[in-house]
Amino acid sequence: MTRHRGRGIASINYPIGMNLGGDPSQALVHSNPSGKFTVALSSIDLGQGMKSVTRQICAETLGVPVEDVYVDTADSDTGPHCMGSFASRGTHRVGNAVMMAAREARGVMMEAAAEELEVNAADLETDGRGNIHVKGAPHRSISTKDVAIAAQFKQGKTISGRGIFLVPLSDVDPETGEMSPATCYAHACLVAEVEVDDETGEVAMVRMDSAYELGRALNPRLVEQQLVGGAWMGISHALYETPEPYYPDPSHGPRDFVEYLMPGPGDICPHDIAVLERPAADGPFGAKGPGEMCANPVLPAVANAIFNAVGVRINELPITPERVLRAIKAQGGARPQARR
Amino acid sequence: MAKTALQFQHNGRDVAIFVDGGTNLLVALRELIGDMTPKFGCGQGGCGACSILIDGELHLSCLTLAETVAGRSVETLDGIKEGPNLHPLQRAFADNFAAQCGYCTPGMLMAAKALLDRNPQPSRAAVVEAISGNICRCTGYEPIINAVLAAASGGRARA
Numbered sequence: 001m002t003r004h005r006g007r008g009i010a011s012i013n014y015p016i017g018m019n020l021g022g023d024p025s026q027a028l029v030h031s032n033p034s035g036k037f038t039v040a041l042s043s044i045d046l047g048q049g050m051k052s053v054t055r056q057i058c059a060e061t062l063g064v065p066v067e068d069v070y071v072d073t074a075d076s077d078t079g080p081h082c083m084g085s086f087a088s089r090g091t092h093r094v095g096n097a098v099m100m101a102a103r104e105a106r107g108v109m110m111e112a113a114a115e116e117l118e119v120n121a122a123d124l125e126t127d128g129r130g131n132i133h134v135k136g137a138p139h140r141s142i143s144t145k146d147v148a149i150a151a152q153f154k155q156g157k158t159i160s161g162r163g164i165f166l167v168p169l170s171d172v173d174p175e176t177g178e179m180s181p182a183t184c185y186a187h188a189c190l191v192a193e194v195e196v197d198d199e200t201g202e203v204a205m206v207r208m209d210s211a212y213e214l215g216r217a218l219n220p221r222l223v224e225q226q227l228v229g230g231a232w233m234g235i236s237h238a239l240y241e242t243p244e245p246y247y248p249d250p251s252h253g254p255r256d257f258v259e260y261l262m263p264g265p266g267d268i269c270p271h272d273i274a275v276l277e278r279p280a281a282d283g284p285f286g287a288k289g290p291g292e293m294c295a296n297p298v299l300p301a302v303a304n305a306i307f308n309a310v311g312v313r314i315n316e317l318p319i320t321p322e323r324v325l326r327a328i329k330a331q332g333g334a335r336p337q338a339r340r
Numbered sequence: 341m342a343k344t345a346l347q348f349q350h351n352g353r354d355v356a357i358f359v360d361g362g363t364n365l366l367v368a369l370r371e372l373i374g375d376m377t378p379k380f381g382c383g384q385g386g387c388g389a390c391s392i393l394i395d396g397e398l399h400l401s402c403l404t405l406a407e408t409v410a411g412r413s414v415e416t417l418d419g420i421k422e423g424p425n426l427h428p429l430q431r432a433f434a435d436n437f438a439a440q441c442g443y444c445t446p447g448m449l450m451a452a453k454a455l456l457d458r459n460p461q462p463s464r465a466a467v468v469e470a471i472s473g474n475i476c477r478c479t480g481y482e483p484i485i486n487a488v489l490a491a492a493s494g495g496r497a498r499a
Contacts, residue, residue, distance in 0.1 A: 047441035225479070225483065232480035263481075265474075265476075271482070
């Protein structure tokens, strides 16, 4: 029995959101009488941080503290429409919609403040701490709470805004059929190092090193959380998860987590991640989105690492010990490739 | 079928319920007592989401007959906060981004608490072993392991 080390690399370009235009999401922003703001969405936060990042985007656009913004989301009966949390689209699509809604709400808020301070709205600015003051004259100031109260109870204004992000439909070149599938691409490169046991066919992860270019990281800790966790979803697809055996019908598939495998805490390895920020022209504050891309480069990198380790090219997923072992037997033994 | 009267301690409070024979503890906790912190993941002991402590020992509530806890002490995630404050493990999970969707989190916290209760300064390997019966889909485990170690060293700093 020998354990062979191997390294594999994979690079990806990841188009953000659904392609060829459309893919809308909407957001509504309004102030409450307390001077706090509510963002209404129906976008789902399934732990990836949708609520945190839309809260940040709204607060930054309005010019108010992040603590003053609440995000009310996930009821698609009552919330403004969202296509969904998939295709790495949340931060980019929903973030843009929130930004548009918050801009409109900010406009009304500044008008209401101008009326209270008896100045021109163009002469006002926010201090990011919940106050609006005359540029260059911070003492001529009013709190967003007092503006909200004056707007609602005195001026008869709703401090609110509507936002939607819709990607323009791509034109098709009548000669070539060429079109622009996406407006915004994220990029990644990942190196996987594995150890393959040529007697059992088992593949153990040794380490991963990756670089992700995902526009501006609006919340770096959430980005890191996505990249750390998402890589293991990629490993899970590469090496573990399968509905097989699926013959003669699905009732012969795995019935539980003992048969449908996923990596456990003992299977993980070190993963060094570099986040590169190249702001997207059409992203909210330059953001693209880590989303699905966390998992994508892992699968080809692991397959390449296995080839590097024992010389077998497995092109079916997941790369189970049985598949590795059969491929090694078929070629008459492990054939380690040049060390990379 | 006749129901059986069952009394036990739930997070330090005496509770009395009537259960059908064969009711498992997870169902009793969630549906009869209303404690939704133990999660139903697989119902077969394969995922750890329903983990609880019985007399301080880690158990899978989905594989425990409710009647077997008569007179014993059952502790769930709902009971680990300290007054209005989060338990140090909960705080460490938040600080280390150790939860995403959160479904595994109650089980992870109870498995971690069982470990720290008997071994306040565990090695990394001991933490991995302690949570090895719990599946997490989102985090890649690394932040969870780091959180448990941080809670352990935080305890040392206070002592």
